[in-house]
Amino acid sequence: MVHGNQPTTAAPAKYEYVVAPNIAAANMQTLAQTLASGSVYTVLNQTSEFHAIKYIPDNSTSYVAFSKAPIAVNLGLVESVSGQAMFNVKEYGTDMVLVTLNNPDLNMVIDANKNFISTNPHIIKLGLTGNYTVVSNPNSSSVNQQGNLLTVGFTVKDGLPSTILLQKNTVTPIKLVSFDGALQNAAVQLNWSSAEEKNVNKFVLYRSADGINFNQITEVAAKGNSSELIRYNYTDKDFDTFASTVYYKLKSIDMDGSISSEKIIAIKLPAQQSKISFYPNPVSSYMTISLEAEDQFNGEVKVYNLSGKLEFSKKVDLKQGFNNIPIFLQNLNTGEYIIQLKTDKINATQKFIKL
Structure with a gap:
């Protein structure tokens, strides 16, 4: 897969697959249809700052950062990059991540005294979202974990890639x-x-x-x-x-x-000196609510089905002392219900069966 050299929004770089010679026409058509379906790769970002492509079969994402200044990527596991770089993030399952980074510019210089080509190494910092443990760091890249952000400082030189293998730490939310x-x-x-x-x-x-x-x-x-x-x-x-x-x-x-x-x-809850009772249960036509009230106040009786739908309501007046309140429920269908008596001081409920 190749890309052009004009990463601008007006003339964006193009992506294409190069097919090997001697491929059968039918196979080439199948390949083209597969690529068109989006099951092989997808372009995640294509701006003047950076490009990103996800290669789906390998669960890896390749990035090219064109800006020499730090940019916010905020795509996949990558949060930021400090400068021009080519890098790949490959996820293994749910817990392992391999990061590979190259310097596309390479900072190539001619050493006139020794008559050979060498490179001027510099640091590219990559910010990764997540909490990680370093498994392998063969290039001795610097690592700094701050909260949910890992910053890796890659030393790029000689055209060789720098790699680091990380393990995701499970962070309890x-x-x-x-x-x-x-x-x-x-x-x-x-x-x-x-x-x-x-x-x-x-x-x-x-x-x-x-x-x-x-x-x-x-x-x-x-x-x-x-x-x-x-x-x-x-x-x-x-x-x-x-x-x-x-x-x-x-x-x-x-x-x-x-x-x-x-x-x-x-x-x-502490035992109440005056209990409330709902009877009889099961109910055929009406239920009686009995209680002793410390004062005179108003309330409301509601009946709900088990799905929470209101089936019946009635305003009631309670007098100080003992009360018997008849609630006529003959119009309810057979089934299970919840009856509630609610006042400023009381909120009592009871499940019952309507015959």
């Missing part, structure tokens, strides 16, 4: 230090902290009455990238106040949508 909660002032205060974040997008909180079936209650934006201790919190006021235990699940979601961590905690 987040190190979750703690996740806990406690009942405070009629609400559950949830707290969590992370010691390190790498491309973390958000945290998602879920609540459950049984520790198995969870419903999302909120999302909290993450810092994203940090090596410091970061604290987060959320106050949940909508839990079932009459439950003996409420469960919470915390998930951290990365920028690509993947889940990098998940943890579940259980919060024990």
Whole structure:
């Protein structure tokens, strides 16, 4: 594969395959169709600063940097290059990377005294995105790992390539230090902290009455990238106040949508002096909600199917003292439902069966 010598946007370099003589016409046509399909190579960048081509069967990407000044590449694993260079990045599986770099200019000079051609070596610095361990460094290139960026300083001379073999280090996107909660002032205060974040997008909180079936209650934006201790919190006021235990699940979601961590905690709630009850269960025509209220207040009863669709709602007035509230459900289809009584001080739910 060859390229021209005019890397400009007005007259860009051209890429072509040179086919060996004596190839059969049918084979040449097949080859042309294969190349046209894009399954062999693809041009990733073609500007006056640099060209990049990915050779798909070999999982390698070749770059040519034309600028003598440092440029931001931000393509594949390469973040930057300090000057003119030709280099190739080949990935082996998911963890090994071989980087090969040549100096296309070669800085060739004539040594008049000794009457031979020599080169003037200089340094080309290549910035690679990721965290790596050096496996092989035969040219003694300088290596500097800072966070998620590896800078390799290649000494180019004599027209010979410089190589370095690297192994990718698996970096956990987040190190979750703690996740806990406690009942405070009629609400559950949830707290969590992370010691390190790498491309973390958000945290998602879920609540459950049984520790198995969870419903999302909120999302909290993450810092994203940090090596410091970061604290987060959320106050949940909508839990079932009459439950003996409420469960919470915390998930951290990365920028690509993947889940990098998940943890579940259980919060024990103090026993209520006045219990609430829903009966009978199963239900044929109506259900009674019984409770003792400390004060007079208004509330609402809602019934949901197991998909979360609201099937029934009714405003209720609670008086101070003991209350029996009839809820007529004869119009519901046979199946399983969840009934909820919610006021400023109460949020109680119960799963039931409609006959």
